[in-house]
Amino acid sequence: MERTSIVIVETHAVFRQLLAELLASEPEFDVVGEVDGASGAAERVRELAPDVAVVDINLGGSNGLDVSRAIRLLCPTTRVLILVEEDSVVYTQAVRECGASALVRKAAIVAALVPSLRQLTRKGMVDEVTTE
Secondary structure, eight states: OOOEEEEEEOSOHHHHHHHHHHHHTSTTEEEEEEEOSSTTHHHHHHHHOOSEEEEESEETTEEHHHHHHHHHHHOTTSEEEEEESSOOHHHHHHHHHTTOOEEEEGGGHHHHHHHHHHHHHHHSSOOOOOOO
């Protein structure tokens, strides 16, 4: 089985560690790197060339959407999944416009992240993932 390589871009160390542990518990995922915030994130993703970058929309004063745009420019084969506090039409549209492939609400992370990454890996996009 070919593993999906993932880089996590998240400013909160504890949440970043929890994401890495959640993904490491799945045999098809390989967390190849973690980035603490927006500074240098796109360059680090380019260096590691993962299949997927999981990017928080709020990177401590920086915008995860801008980071996602930079990732897509520097590493066009890397798909981007954005983490958001709440799902809204505004976020959904902004995620599409920045070139990201999917968004997952942080409140639904345990139920939605792994199925979303699986869909993203297989289809290159994510259909709606039901978490309720």
